[in-house]
Amino acid sequence: xxxxxxxxxxxxxxxxxxxxxxxxxxxxxAADEAELTANSDTIIxxxxxxxxxxxxxxxxxxxxxxxxxxxxxxxxxxxxxGPVCDQPECPKIHPKCTKVEHNGxxxxxxxxxxxxxxxxxxxxxxxxxxxxxxxxxxxxxNNEVHCVVxxxxxxxxxxxxxxxxxxxxxxxxxxxxxxxTTIIPAGIEVKVDDCTICRCHNGDWWKPAQCLRRECLNxxxxx
Numbered sequence: 001x002x003x004x005x006x007x008x009x010x011x012x013x014x015x016x017x018x019x020x021x022x023x024x025x026x027x028x029x030a031a032d033e034a035e036l037t038a039n040s041d042t043i044i045x046x047x048x049x050x051x052x053x054x055x056x057x058x059x060x061x062x063x064x065x066x067x068x069x070x071x072x073x074x075x076x077x078x079x080x081x082g083p084v085c086d087q088p089e090c091p092k093i094h095p096k097c098t099k100v101e102h103n104g105x106x107x108x109x110x111x112x113x114x115x116x117x118x119x120x121x122x123x124x125x126x127x128x129x130x131x132x133x134x135x136x137x138x139x140x141x142n143n144e145v146h147c148v149v150x151x152x153x154x155x156x157x158x159x160x161x162x163x164x165x166x167x168x169x170x171x172x173x174x175x176x177x178x179x180x181t182t183i184i185p186a187g188i189e190v191k192v193d194d195c196t197i198c199r200c201h202n203g204d205w206w207k208p209a210q211c212l213r214r215e216c217l218n219x220x221x222x223x
Contacts, residue, residue, distance in 0.1 A: 053078035074105040081209065096143050118145040135169035156205050158183060179209035 053061045053076075055069045059080045069076055069083065076085035092107030099111035116123045116139035123129055123139040130136055137147040152168035157176045159170035173184035179198035184190040186200035190209075195216035198209040 052082050055083075070174070110113065113143050115139065116143050118144045132167075133165055156203075158205065175205055177205045177207065177209050179211060184209055 010097050013133050052063065053065075053067070055061070055067060059067070061067045063078050063080060065078050066075050067078065067083075068074075069085070074086045074088070076083040086105060088105060093100060093107060093109050094112050096113040097109035097111065099109070101108050101110050110127045114125055116125070116127075118137065118139075119131055123145070125139055125141055125143075128136070128138045131147075134152075135147050136150070137145050140146055150167045155169050155171050157171035157174070158178055159171075159173075159176070161172055162169050173185070176183050177186060177200035178184075179190065179192050179196075182192050184192065184198055184200065186202075186205060189197050189199045192211070196213045198211040198212050200209050201207045
C-alpha cells in the first residue's frame with residue numbers, strides 16, 4: 001500500500017481554498033454592505049436624489065417623466081431637485097355647493113343647492129308659502145327665505161276672537177265696549193238696567209262707556 005499522508009494534505013488544501021475570505025468581494029454579494037452596518041443600527045439604502053422620483057405608492061419615475069402622485073391629482077414632473085407639481089389657481093367652490101368632486105387637479109362643484117330650507121321643510125326657488133297664518137314667505141334665488149309678518153289692525157271690540165287659518169283677530173259681533181262688566185254694542189244707547197243708559201265712545205272702544213243714571217224708585221224712573 002502507498003502512503004496516505006499526501007492525499008490527506010491535498011484534500012485539506014482544497015477545502016481551505018474553497019472557504020478563503022479572499023475569494024469574496026462586495027460586488028459578488030450585495031447584501032454584505034447592509035449586514036456589515038447592521039451592528040451599528042444603520043441600514044444604508046440607495047440614494048435616488050437627482051436620479052429618479054418615487055411617489056407615495058413606491059412607483060419610480062425617470063427624470064423628465066410626468067406622473068400623478070398619490071396625494072394629489074395635479075400632475076408632477078420628475079426633476080433633479082425632486083417632483084415639481086402644478087399648482088394652479090383653482091376657482092372657488094360655490095358656498096351653496098352640495099356635491100364636490102376631486103377627480104381633477106382642482107375640486108369641481110357638480111351640484112349647487114337650488115332650494116330653500118325653512119323650519120324643517122324645503123321649497124323651490126321663487127316658491128311662495130305661508131308657514132303660519134300671519135307670515136308670507138318666498139324662497140329667494142340666493143337660497144334664503146324672506147318673510148313678511150302681517151301687521152294686524154287693532155280690533156274695535158273688547159272681545160276679539162281668532163278664527164282658524166286667519167292671522168288677525170276679528171270682532172264677530174261688531175264694535176263694542178264695556179259698560180261696567182257688561183259688553184254693549186257701539187253706536188247706540190243701551191239700557192243696562194232700569195235706571196242706567198250707556199253709550200260707547202265713538203272710535204274709543206277701549207274706554208268705558210258713557211252712562212247716564214237717573215233717579216229711580218222701585219225700578220221706576222222719577223221725572
